[in-house]
Amino acid sequence: LSQFYSMVERDPTLMQMMKRDAMTVFAPTNRAFQSFTGNLNVLYHVLPEWVPLDRLDYRLETLANRAVVYITRRKVPTAPYYEVFVNNALILDLRAANHSYRSETNKQQALYIIDDVLVSIPTFGDSDKLGVDGMRVDTWELLLLSHTIYFSFPRARPLRKQVTQQQQESLYRGSGFHTFFLPVEQSFKPRSSLTRLDRVGLEGHIIRNRVLFTACAPYNEPLETLAFGENVKVTITFVTYGTGRDARVYVMSRTALPNARLASGTVIAQIVKANLPVSNGVVHLINRPLVVVDNKIAQALQDDEDGIFSKFYDLIADYGPDFFTALQSGNGPKTLLVPDKTAVSRIQESKYLNDHKKMMEVFRMHLIQESLPIDRIRRSNTGMIGHYATAAPNMFVYFDLQQNKQSHESIVTVEGGGVNATVLLPDITTIDGYIHVIDRVLGLPHMNVREKLETDPMLNLSYELGMLNRFNDQLNKTTRRYTFFVPRDQAWLNWFTKRSSRRLDVFLQHPDKVRTVMERHLIIADRVFRMSDLKSMTPETLILPTTSNSAPLRLRVRLEDRRFFIKWKEGGNWITVFRHDIECTNGIIHVLDEPLMLDSDIPDAASSAAGGHISTSSSTSRASALFVLVAFMRHMLAIRQ
Numbered sequence: 001l002s003q004f005y006s007m008v009e010r011d012p013t014l015m016q017m018m019k020r021d022a023m024t025v026f027a028p029t030n031r032a033f034q035s036f037t038g039n040l041n042v043l044y045h046v047l048p049e050w051v052p053l054d055r056l057d058y059r060l061e062t063l064a065n066r067a068v069v070y071i072t073r074r075k076v077p078t079a080p081y082y083e084v085f086v087n088n089a090l091i092l093d094l095r096a097a098n099h100s101y102r103s104e105t106n107k108q109q110a111l112y113i114i115d116d117v118l119v120s121i122p123t124f125g126d127s128d129k130l131g132v133d134g135m136r137v138d139t140w141e142l143l144l145l146s147h148t149i150y151f152s153f154p155r156a157r158p159l160r161k162q163v164t165q166q167q168q169e170s171l172y173r174g175s176g177f178h179t180f181f182l183p184v185e186q187s188f189k190p191r192s193s194l195t196r197l198d199r200v201g202l203e204g205h206i207i208r209n210r211v212l213f214t215a216c217a218p219y220n221e222p223l224e225t226l227a228f229g230e231n232v233k234v235t236i237t238f239v240t241y242g243t244g245r246d247a248r249v250y251v252m253s254r255t256a257l258p259n260a261r262l263a264s265g266t267v268i269a270q271i272v273k274a275n276l277p278v279s280n281g282v283v284h285l286i287n288r289p290l291v292v293v294d295n296k297i298a299q300a301l302q303d304d305e306d307g308i309f310s311k312f313y314d315l316i317a318d319y320g321p322d323f324f325t326a327l328q329s330g331n332g333p334k335t336l337l338v339p340d341k342t343a344v345s346r347i348q349e350s351k352y353l354n355d356h357k358k359m360m361e362v363f364r365m366h367l368i369q370e371s372l373p374i375d376r377i378r379r380s381n382t383g384m385i386g387h388y389a390t391a392a393p394n395m396f397v398y399f400d401l402q403q404n405k406q407s408h409e410s411i412v413t414v415e416g417g418g419v420n421a422t423v424l425l426p427d428i429t430t431i432d433g434y435i436h437v438i439d440r441v442l443g444l445p446h447m448n449v450r451e452k453l454e455t456d457p458m459l460n461l462s463y464e465l466g467m468l469n470r471f472n473d474q475l476n477k478t479t480r481r482y483t484f485f486v487p488r489d490q491a492w493l494n495w496f497t498k499r500s501s502r503r504l505d506v507f508l509q510h511p512d513k514v515r516t517v518m519e520r521h522l523i524i525a526d527r528v529f530r531m532s533d534l535k536s537m538t539p540e541t542l543i544l545p546t547t548s549n550s551a552p553l554r555l556r557v558r559l560e561d562r563r564f565f566i567k568w569k570e571g572g573n574w575i576t577v578f579r580h581d582i583e584c585t586n587g588i589i590h591v592l593d594e595p596l597m598l599d600s601d602i603p604d605a606a607s608s609a610a611g612g613h614i615s616t617s618s619s620t621s622r623a624s625a626l627f628v629l630v631a632f633m634r635h636m637l638a639i640r641q
Contacts, residue, residue: 001113003033007042014042014063022050022107026069026086028117036117044069044120050108053097056084058211059177067120067136068279070177072216087282088213088275089116116215121276138279139180140172146184155185156285158194168202171226178226178281179207181236181251183269183289193294203227204234204253204291211281214238214249214274222254227291232257234291239268239425241308241340249274250308252425253290265293265429270307296432297336298328308425308437311344316363319353323363326391333371334433337397337414339441340424347441362443364392365416371433374412374426387579390416394532394562397442398579400457417443418452418583445583449482450475452584458488458591462518465492469511471518475586482587483523483544485566487595488578495595502602513601519547520596528588531557531564531580553596568596 004027008014017023024047028036043064051060056071072085084091091097092113101109121137137145143163146156159182163169172180182205183194197205203226210223222235233256241248249271258264269286276283295303301313301324316324327336352358368388377399380386386399397416403409412423414436421440428435447455450472453463466472475482487495496504507514523529523544534542534557544553554569564577579591 001027001029003030004028004042004045007040011042014046018103018109020103020105020107021048022103022109023048024051024110024112026089026091026112026114026118028089028114029092032089032114032116038119040117041120044118050100050110052100052110053084053094053112056086064120065136068277069118070211070213070277070282072211072213074216083216085213085216086112086114087116087118087277088215089114089118090215119275119277121278136279138173139182139281139283140169142276142278142283143172143182156182158185159183162194162197163202166197166199166202168199171202171206172280174280176280177209177211179210179212180278180281180283181205181269181271181286181290182283184272184285184287193289193292196292196294197289200227200232200234201289201291204236204255205289207236212238213282214271214284225253236290241425242342250425251284251286251290252428254427255291265434266427267291267293268308268425268428293429293431295430296328297334297430297435298324300428300430300435301327301336301338308340309338309435311341312338315344319356319359320363323360323367327367330369332369332432335368335370335372336433336435337366337368337416337421337438337442338435339366339421340437340439343421343438343440346446347444350444352444358443361392361395362417362441365390365395365397365443367391368397373434374423374436377412378410389562392443394559394564395581396562396579402457414438414442415456415579415582417581418445418447418589419443420456443583445585447584448476448478449484449584449587449589452582452589453484453486456582458490459486461489461492462486465514466518468508469515471515478586480524480586481526481528482584483525483529484587484589485521485523485592485596486589487521487592491578491592491594495597499599501604502599507602510603513603517595517597517601520553521592522546523553530588531559531577531590534566535559535564564590566592 008018018025026045028045041064044062044067046063047060047069048063051057058071059068060071061068069086073082074085075082081094084094084097092115097110097112099111101111103109121142143156143160146160163172206226207223208226208228212218212223217238219238219240222237225234225236227234235254237252237254239250239252241250250268251271252266252268254266255264267288267290269288269290271284272287273285276285301309301316304310304313313324347353352362368390370388372388377386378401387396388399389395390397395417397414400413400415402411402413412426414421414423419440419442421438421442423436424439425437426434428437445452453459453466453472453475463472466475474480475484492504496502496507523546525545529544534555537557539556542555542557544555546553556567556569558565558567558574564580565574566577567574573594575596576593577590578593579589582589582591
């Protein structure tokens with residue numbers, strides 16, 4: 001605390017008060033000063049009375065001309081106690097905070113060690129030059145003074161002008177304790193959306209009756225604004241993006257039941273200057289208006305300088321400008337999946353970057369040519385995986401609902417071109433559709449065939465069957481190129497359900513037969529075969545090499561309504577290719593709706609009643625695990641039906 005104490009020593013009057021009077025001091029650690037830039041107001045860290053921990057009230061006046069600090073108590077999810085914050089600073093070591101001190105005149109005093117410096121308004125300058133009551137500035141006065149030399153704020157004049165024209169100054173004045181989000185212009189390029197902020201739009205920037213600093217705000221929780229009533233409902237949600245020095249705080253407004261001037265949907269803005277305490281709450285400056293949907297998708301990418309979209313936009317500009325031109329000129333609703341900055345950074349060394357044809361396919365795979373909000377995906381994905389055509393010819397993306405193992409919350413994942421991504425920020429609304437921010441670049445594989453088989457949620461049974469007789473071991477090799485036709489879990493279960501004389505448990509008792517069936521699905525060559533390649537081949541050339549011990553695979557392929565179907569020579573029916581062209585670093589996977597199997601591949605259940613045995617202990621344990629997995633799969637299938 002030496003840095004803070006040295007500043008206290010520079011104020012002789014305060015030193016005398018500390019010796020004789022009751023008081024409470026919030027003292028920042030030396031580490032807190034390392035990231036602090038500006039002039040410290042020592043008096044803003046001192047209360048003119050003794051306030052023990054259990055009496056720290058919601059709003060307390062300091063020695064800095066009675067400017068207030070706000071106290072927030074936040075429950076720790078994994079512990080039976082609360083964290084206590086002063087503005088944006090956390091009180092450290094609550095046990096020590098309960099200790100009471102005495103002045104030389106025996107007056108009680110309290111010392112709270114905090115992890116951040118308390119920033120006051122104004123941050124510098126002489127208060128008597130401001131024309132207001134010292135440090136007790138409310139939000140409207142802050143807007144009025146933002147252009148003066150005493151505030152280093154970006155341009156707030158357009159907002160102030162709009163508030164005045166709408167005669168809504170009272171929203172920012174006087175009593176009450178709210179959280180205000182003030183859109184400011186960081187450049188001299190005006191935003192037309194500011195002029196569309198009517199009373200409801202302005203109210204949609206104010207969280208009522210809660211003073212929320214970024215360190216202790218409830219993240220990912222929709223919070224009611226002043227514009228929350230019968231006719232319109234606007235909520236604001238705090239979200240974080242990035243880690244460490246790159247961590248940034250965003251807010252997302254969601255409008256439901258829109259009026260004539262406002263469209264329903266979600267708008268995201270970055271907090272560019274946070275945690276400005278005022279007499280009627282706290283102010284956060286944001287880089288664009290909330291509530292108002294004013295951009296098309298292409299413009300949103302272009303305008304997001306150094307934001308969440310910026311690296312993907314740069315990637316398009318460098319490797320696929322034609323895609324951006326098409327995005328600008330295209331008509332009709334659309335949905336764009338935008339990989340975040342971290343995702344784009346991961347592929348900077350990719351061998352595909354200089355392959356123009358491949359990169360255009362990758363970009364088009366992120367574009368769905370229909371309006372697709374997350375709520376629609378969730379509704380349509382109840383009990384099944386939803387697939388949607390992309391702008392890439394005959395390419396689909398597949399949405400699924402998963403459960404976060406830590407928070408147990410439902411999350412949306414999307415798979416395309418062999419890459420599985422999680423939706424980080426959904427439903428960013430534009431004039432022509434939606435943007436969903438995801439954590440991977442689709443279509444640029446980062447897993448080999450075995451890794452993809454092991455991690456894909458609909459290929460569990462195929463992976464486990466391949467483990468029975470070490471079939472999967474070969475799928476790690478980088479010297480081979482694999483084309484793997486993989487039945488999805490439901491395909492295996494359906495095949496056995498339709499054949500009462502053929503049982504999956506009997507199949508599992510014969511690892512050698514399991515391996516024979518799996519080998520039939522695996523093409524090994526010096527190249528991979530995409531479904532479009534197979535479609536273009538003649539029946540005479542569609543004889544594909546499998547393993548050395550298995551007969552070649554003979555197929556017929558047809559394309560209908562952007563879906564591929566295959567007919568296996570030995571089988572009689574056309575099989576749907578449920579997902580195709582799942583790229584891996586050493587091959588490609590096509591997911592089938594039915595396994596390439598004959599009844600003769602499996603012993604009759606009756607003749608095997610006393611029959612086959614598992615040859616090794618590892619196979620026995622693997623088969624036992626498979627029995628459990630199959631039972632679980634059947635249970636889930638029954639629920640979905």
